[in-house]
Amino acid sequence: MNAPSSRLAAERADTSTVRIGALVPLTPPGWVEAGRHLLAGLELAAGEVNDAGGIGGRPLELVVRDTAADPHKAVAAVDELARLGVAALAGEYHSVVARAAAARADALGLPFLCSSGVLDALTDEPTDQVARLAPAQSHGWRRYADFLLGAGHSRIAVATQPSVYWASGTRILREHLAPRGGTVVELDAAALTPAALCDALADDRATALLLLVGFPEPAVSIVRAVRHDRRLAGILLGAPAGQPEFSEWAALLGDDGAGVPFLRYLPEHLGPLGTRVGAALRERLAEAPSFVAFEGYDTVAVLADVLRSHGSDRARIAGSWPHVAVEGTRGKIRFSRTPGIGVWQWAWPPAQVVDRDPARPDRFRVLHAG
Numbered sequence: 001m002n003a004p005s006s007r008l009a010a011e012r013a014d015t016s017t018v019r020i021g022a023l024v025p026l027t028p029p030g031w032v033e034a035g036r037h038l039l040a041g042l043e044l045a046a047g048e049v050n051d052a053g054g055i056g057g058r059p060l061e062l063v064v065r066d067t068a069a070d071p072h073k074a075v076a077a078v079d080e081l082a083r084l085g086v087a088a089l090a091g092e093y094h095s096v097v098a099r100a101a102a103a104r105a106d107a108l109g110l111p112f113l114c115s116s117g118v119l120d121a122l123t124d125e126p127t128d129q130v131a132r133l134a135p136a137q138s139h140g141w142r143r144y145a146d147f148l149l150g151a152g153h154s155r156i157a158v159a160t161q162p163s164v165y166w167a168s169g170t171r172i173l174r175e176h177l178a179p180r181g182g183t184v185v186e187l188d189a190a191a192l193t194p195a196a197l198c199d200a201l202a203d204d205r206a207t208a209l210l211l212l213v214g215f216p217e218p219a220v221s222i223v224r225a226v227r228h229d230r231r232l233a234g235i236l237l238g239a240p241a242g243q244p245e246f247s248e249w250a251a252l253l254g255d256d257g258a259g260v261p262f263l264r265y266l267p268e269h270l271g272p273l274g275t276r277v278g279a280a281l282r283e284r285l286a287e288a289p290s291f292v293a294f295e296g297y298d299t300v301a302v303l304a305d306v307l308r309s310h311g312s313d314r315a316r317i318a319g320s321w322p323h324v325a326v327e328g329t330r331g332k333i334r335f336s337r338t339p340g341i342g343v344w345q346w347a348w349p350p351a352q353v354v355d356r357d358p359a360r361p362d363r364f365r366v367l368h369a370g
Contacts, residue, residue, distance in 0.1 A: 041296020
């Protein structure tokens with residue numbers, strides 16, 4: 001028997017622990033910093049569960065697999081984790097990858113609590129197997145569109161790349177803004193250089209440019225080009241997907257990266273649990289935790305509660321979603337059926353529009369909450 005097969009057999013034979021499969025982007029082209037924050041939250045919560053006696057006296061074990069932002073790799077990981085006998089799946093940051101994982105988990109009858117993927121259509125058809133902590137993209141991005149209108153921006157340009165996620169975001173913005181007198185103009189960041197994009201932006205006379213593109217590139221190059229183009233001195237740069245949340249954004253862009261509003265899913269003020277967890281995450285990460293780290297923590301907190309109440313049988317876990325009532329770091333977590341959403345959904349986590357303060361780029365300003 002070869003070594004990988006031996007390892008798989010040994011892992012599967014171990015029934016002394018209760019296992020959760022964790023899907024996390026840990027290598028490029030995945031967003032590694034987001035993956036690191038997500039994993040920190042998952043691991044912190046798992047450690048606290050075990051410190052409190054585990055699940056009925058059995059340790060809770062995270063079986064982590066790197067998705068590297070690759071849907072095919074994620075599907076292979078779901079298959080492997082199902083063979084290993086995990087009770088449920090957790091995690092994933094990238095929405096398109098989460099969608100692939102959710103479809104495979106549904107087909108295998110494996111419960112999946114999605115931490116961060118936001119695509120409304122996380123599955124093609126309604127399913128009882130999948131629940132989600134992150135808000136649907138339509139919910140968050142409509143709040144972002146309201147912020148733009150409230151700040152006086154009705155002609156919006158979007159720099160975009162081919163992607164189901166970016167296309168969905170553009171559609172949501174256009175459909176929400178149009179009845180309110182707003183327009184959305186698309187600029188193809190895959191075809192235009194940053195300089196050419198600036199030319200198009202100057203000709204269009206839009207007052208805001210949203211970055212619906214990959215990070216670090218081409219986002220970093222576009223921000224630099226716009227910031228240093230005198231014609232565009234008054235334009236608002238925005239990044240609804242949340243790129244400026246992470247320290248890598250500030251490290252790469254410095255002052256150029258300040259004043260770029262983005263969505264994050266935190267309350268304006270954390271309660272006692274959130275404050276305690278935030279301090280522990282800061283120590284673990286050696287930097288301020290992002291909302292993604294809190295999503296990771298809440299994911300394991302919910303699954304641990306479900307496992308204690310319903311055991312590790314997959315069908316019972318999937319049947320438990322409508323009965324969840326867990327105090328998370330950002331509020332009480334309950335799942336419901338939400339119109340247009342095919343999975344069990346927490347409706348809704350708190351949402352903010354935030355930017356890095358131009359006077360102190362290491363500090364965040366809350367611009368809009370809802």
